[in-house]
Amino acid sequence: MIRATSKGFRLHIGFFGRRNVGKSSLLNAVTQQKVSIVSEVAGTTTDPVEKPMELLPIGPVLFVDTAGVDDVGALGAQRIEKTRLAIGRSDIGVLVTEAGVWGEFEEQLLTELRGRGIPVLVALNKADLQMPQMEHLIRFDREQIPYARLVATTGEGVDEFRAKLWEIAPADSVEPRALLRDLVGTGETAVLVMPIDKEAPKGRIKQLQTQAIRELLDGEANCVVVKDAGLLNVLNNMKTPPSIVVTDAQVFDKVARVTPESIPLTAFSILLSRMKGDLEAQTMAAVAVERLKAGDKVLVAESCTHHPVEEDIGRVKIPRWLRQYVGGDLEFTTVKGRDFPEDLSTYKLVIHCGACMWNRQEMMSRIRECARQGVPITNYGLVIAYALGILERALEPFPEALAAYKQARRQDLGLARESEGAELSEDAMSLVN
Numbered sequence: 001m002i003r004a005t006s007k008g009f010r011l012h013i014g015f016f017g018r019r020n021v022g023k024s025s026l027l028n029a030v031t032q033q034k035v036s037i038v039s040e041v042a043g044t045t046t047d048p049v050e051k052p053m054e055l056l057p058i059g060p061v062l063f064v065d066t067a068g069v070d071d072v073g074a075l076g077a078q079r080i081e082k083t084r085l086a087i088g089r090s091d092i093g094v095l096v097t098e099a100g101v102w103g104e105f106e107e108q109l110l111t112e113l114r115g116r117g118i119p120v121l122v123a124l125n126k127a128d129l130q131m132p133q134m135e136h137l138i139r140f141d142r143e144q145i146p147y148a149r150l151v152a153t154t155g156e157g158v159d160e161f162r163a164k165l166w167e168i169a170p171a172d173s174v175e176p177r178a179l180l181r182d183l184v185g186t187g188e189t190a191v192l193v194m195p196i197d198k199e200a201p202k203g204r205i206k207q208l209q210t211q212a213i214r215e216l217l218d219g220e221a222n223c224v225v226v227k228d229a230g231l232l233n234v235l236n237n238m239k240t241p242p243s244i245v246v247t248d249a250q251v252f253d254k255v256a257r258v259t260p261e262s263i264p265l266t267a268f269s270i271l272l273s274r275m276k277g278d279l280e281a282q283t284m285a286a287v288a289v290e291r292l293k294a295g296d297k298v299l300v301a302e303s304c305t306h307h308p309v310e311e312d313i314g315r316v317k318i319p320r321w322l323r324q325y326v327g328g329d330l331e332f333t334t335v336k337g338r339d340f341p342e343d344l345s346t347y348k349l350v351i352h353c354g355a356c357m358w359n360r361q362e363m364m365s366r367i368r369e370c371a372r373q374g375v376p377i378t379n380y381g382l383v384i385a386y387a388l389g390i391l392e393r394a395l396e397p398f399p400e401a402l403a404a405y406k407q408a409r410r411q412d413l414g415l416a417r418e419s420e421g422a423e424l425s426e427d428a429m430s431l432v433n
């Protein structure tokens with residue numbers, strides 16, 4: 001089945017709670033489908049079960065049913081770990097409990113969800129068997145914790161439950177953060193540079209690039225899509241210069257050379273940092289390259305498990321340039337998908353992919369974790385632009401990030417290296433040659 005909306009653009013709604021409280025029954029009631037297996041045996045759901053659907057009026061959502069947080073044994077511990085990962089990528093957490101029951105597990109889940117800034121909806125299920133306790137309801141009202149009484153097996157209360165989901169949906173999920181629609185006005189034109197290289201998916205263009213085209217068309221803007229080799233010709237033939245040129249970071253240097261300084265230029269991965277992450281924080285982290293010393297550990301993280309190609313950007317090009325820049329060896333660790341070390345304290349820098357497949361909550365949960373452990377986290381495009389000496393130019397469309405970058409440059413110890421600018425550019429060429 002072809003899904004029109006990739007997972008990364010869907011609002012993630014996770015169902016959490018103890019075993020047997022009716023999480024799967026509730027998912028089935030909300031979706032009106034038999035998505036998840038239901039049984040009276042505790043521990044029926046083991047791995048997270050995902051169900052994408054259109055939930056009006058919210059729009060595209062991804063429901064995630066999980067294993068109970070009170071699971072037991074060695075396998076149970078692994079299941080709980082997967083449930084915890086699902087918490088990290090939820091935009092909304094549904095805390096399912098049996099009406100009248102509230103204990104340590106519910107309290108821990110509530111604390112964890114709130115601690116991560118995830119809006120919570122408490123589902124007081126099995127309300128046909130037991131009434132919710134007044135003291136619990138008073139507490140929810142006092143702390144402004146939304147709740148809904150439900151009987152998942154009959155569907156009672158499901159409409160109210162859906163309405164409450166809509167009420168607590170984060171503003172940027174109802175109106176998703178812009179990729180580039182705010183940068184190109186009605187009737188204006190953006191040029192999108194897409195190298196069709198070995199990494200390009202066969203027979204189609206990347207989801208992110210499709211999203212960019214769609215945003216431009218929705219905003220009554222125009223879009224010219226071109227390969228890097230054809231860019232000069234296209235720019236020369238345009239009577240009115242484009243409002244922006246957006247390129248794949250892999251060809252940033254070529255595109256920067258061809259694009260006149262008067263035309264704003266940035267990269268898809270920088271747009272992604274703004275949309276899915278924290279552009280200011282990730283920009284400041286790019287400057288942390290200056291603090292690296294030989295022997296330091298660097299973590300390279302990719303959100304998906306795409307097959308690495310020869311001269312892969314994260315495994316080959318960025319490590320090669322960084323080693324040259326630092327003038328010694330660095331220890332690189334590469335992780336993919338949901339693998340991410342719990343203890344980051346030994347790393348001096350985390351370089352992340354753009355996370356185009358993820359929702360913002362999941363990327364932000366990594367950014368927050370890095371911040372908590374005091375490790376700077378940047379992304380591929382930002383590091384490449386920095387290496388090439390064109391980060392300042394690439395940030396011009398984003399004044400706040402540009403200001404953060406300038407401040408980081410001023411503060412950073414690495415200013416000593418500024419005099420080596422010529423050498424920097426030469427080293428950086430190895431990134432793209």
Ligand SMILES: Nc1nc2c(ncn2[C@@H]2O[C@H](COP(=O)(O)OP(=O)(O)OP(=O)(O)O)[C@@H](O)[C@H]2O)c(=O)[nH]1
Binds near residue numbers: 043
């Ligand atoms: N009476 C009543 N029974 C319910 C209700 N919701 C679920 N159940 C029953 O509770 C049992 C457990 O339901 P599940 O949906 O499998 O619960 P779960 O939380 O997904 O359980 P695990 O996957 O084992 O963690 C099943 O026998 C359901 O039929 C409800 O609202 N009322």
Ligand code: SF4
Binds near residue numbers: 303353354
């Ligand atoms: S590695 Fe990251 S940026 Fe590249 S395709 Fe996968 S999720 Fe998207």
Ligand SMILES: [Mg+2]
Binds near residue numbers: 024036037038045065
């Ligand atoms: Mg279940």
